[in-house]
Amino acid sequence: MPHYKIAIVGAGPSGYFAAQALQNSVTENLTFEIDMIERLPTPWGLVRSGVAPDHPKIKTVAKVFEKIAAEPGFRLFGNVELGKDISLADLTKKYDAVVMATGSSIGKKLGIPGEDLANSISAADFVPWYNGHPDFKDFKVDLTGKVAVVIGAGNVAMDCGRMLAVNPDELDETDTADHALEALHKSNIRKVFITGRRGAEFAAFTAPELRDLPKLEHTDVYISETAVALAYKNAEANGEIDKHLASNLEAMKAVTETPKKGHERSLEFLFSHTPKEILGKDKVEAIVYSTPEGDVTIPCDLVITGIGYVAESIDGVNFEKGKISNVDGRVEGSNIYAVGWAKRGPSGVIGTNKSDAAEVMQLLISDLKEAKNDGDITNLLKPDHKIVDQAYWVRINDAEVAAGEARGKPRVKAVSIPDLLRLGQP
Numbered sequence: 415m416p417h418y419k420i421a422i423v424g425a426g427p428s429g430y431f432a433a434q435a436l437q438n439s440v441t442e443n444l445t446f447e448i449d450m451i452e453r454l455p456t457p458w459g460l461v462r463s464g465v466a467p468d469h470p471k472i473k474t475v476a477k478v479f480e481k482i483a484a485e486p487g488f489r490l491f492g493n494v495e496l497g498k499d500i501s502l503a504d505l506t507k508k509y510d511a512v513v514m515a516t517g518s519s520i521g522k523k524l525g526i527p528g529e530d531l532a533n534s535i536s537a538a539d540f541v542p543w544y545n546g547h548p549d550f551k552d553f554k555v556d557l558t559g560k561v562a563v564v565i566g567a568g569n570v571a572m573d574c575g576r577m578l579a580v581n582p583d584e585l586d587e588t589d590t591a592d593h594a595l596e597a598l599h600k601s602n603i604r605k606v607f608i609t610g611r612r613g614a615e616f617a618a619f620t621a622p623e624l625r626d627l628p629k630l631e632h633t634d635v636y637i638s639e640t641a642v643a644l645a646y647k648n649a650e651a652n653g654e655i656d657k658h659l660a661s662n663l664e665a666m667k668a669v670t671e672t673p674k675k676g677h678e679r680s681l682e683f684l685f686s687h688t689p690k691e692i693l694g695k696d697k698v699e700a701i702v703y704s705t706p707e708g709d710v711t712i713p714c715d716l717v718i719t720g721i722g723y724v725a726e727s728i729d730g731v732n733f734e735k736g737k738i739s740n741v742d743g744r745v746e747g748s749n750i751y752a753v754g755w756a757k758r759g760p761s762g763v764i765g766t767n768k769s770d771a772a773e774v775m776q777l778l779i780s781d782l783k784e785a786k787n788d789g790d791i792t793n794l795l796k797p798d799h800k801i802v803d804q805a806y807w808v809r810i811n812d813a814e815v816a817a818g819e820a821r822g823k824p825r826v827k828a829v830s831i832p833d834l835l836r837l838g839q840p
């Protein structure tokens with residue numbers, strides 16, 4: 415009976431959904447052993463380090479990941495980085511197929527003057543900082559000013575804007591990293607703008623996130639009625655408004671109709687604002703936009719760019735336009751496959767990765783030939799390398815959750831690799 419060994423690199427949603435698709439394809443004549451390799455001691459990818467702390471329901475998908483991990487034949491190799499601890503050449507030799515589920519983590523740049531001024535930062539640094547990603551625990555953001563501008567019209571920009579605009583007391587019961595919570599409590603930011611280059615009809619926000627905005631307890635949210643009316647007009651002129659756009663515009667209209675309460679904190683959306691230049695002597699002082707009405711300058715103290723991501727390169731595989739070069743997930747001429755954001759670029763919600771990974775795994779299965787059965791990767795790692803296997807991770811998870819229970823939170827995250835490794839120590 416053919417028994418294949420598959421390496422999945424990256425323990426984010428797409429990696430788990432790829433594993434699940436393989437598990438679902440097991441028959442009497444086809445079985446798999448799956449080794450999931452993850453550079454951090456913690457799995458779950460952006461479900462842990464991307465999804466906003468005030469959206470805990472979304473993170474419950476991790477229960478599905480843990481079920482997948484508990485299936486026979488699945489092994490976690492956490493704290494093992496491809497390209498550093500192990501090479502892609504080693505993996506392609508050892509395994510029948512290698513699935514790259516490494517995501518897309520570097521923030522895209524605007525390419526405008528002033529972008530490199532102090533306190534002009536990327537969402538790709540700010541988000542993992544507030545979410546306790548070990549690589550960003552020492553990241554510095556200056557929150558002493560009053561006005562922040564977030565550039566981008568997608569959910570990542572909205573998360574950044576909301577995290578800055580809410581009363582930090584609202585985050586006390588979330589799993590926001592302690593260092594970020596402390597900084598947000600001290601923050602002087604009271605006015606946050608989220609700006610999109612094009613009209614509201616092109617915004618990539620999703621309706622559930624927009625619908626949550628009027629529910630903010632201590633923040634007034636502004637979207638201009640004119641911008642929404644113009645978006646309806648432009649969208650209608652282009653033909654029938656599709657379902658997705660209709661719910662977005664409806665949710666934006668609801669924001670315009672929500673009475674403002676005169677809160678000290680505000681979150682304002684500006685559309686048709688194309689960033690032109692960031693001004694400042696030593697640090698950010700203002701941003702200039704070109705708009706249909708001419709140039710507009712907004713004085714501000716912090717600029718966060720949330721306009722998308724590109725993938726970090728990894729030795730042994732070609733990247734093109736910020737993602738792994740692939741055709742429908744297959745890396746031509748190899749036994750390497752790509753799924754998730756590494757395959758498609760940074761688009762789609764968590765669920766998008768499920769159907770996508772399932773399709774790629776069907777392709778992988780159809781390509782399988784004679785099984786290699788060439789041992790595992792343990793002997794390729796240094797003898798003293800601390801591998802975080804599933805049992806080790808479960809101990810880390812249990813310790814974080816227990817620390818959270820004591821403080822009325824879902825978990826308290828350990829934010830350095832040594833602390834994480836200590837937490838899970840047998």
Ligand SMILES: Cc1cc2nc3c(=O)[nH]c(=O)nc-3n(C[C@H](O)[C@H](O)[C@H](O)COP(=O)(O)OP(=O)(O)OC[C@H]3O[C@@H](n4cnc5c(N)ncnc54)[C@H](O)[C@@H]3O)c2cc1C
Nearest residue numbers: 424426427428452453459460464496516517754755763764
């Ligand atoms: C800020 C933000 C908020 C989001 N919020 C939501 C939301 O609320 N709802 C929703 O549905 N979707 C949300 N998304 C989208 C969702 O997170 C993605 O669709 C999903 O995480 C993509 O999964 P992935 O597995 O491709 O990548 P990732 O989740 O990024 O996982 C990649 C994994 O690979 C690991 N890795 C990378 N390089 C290596 C290497 N060399 N060796 C070993 N391991 C490696 C990484 O550490 C990581 O664990 C959000 C995304 C962002 C950025």
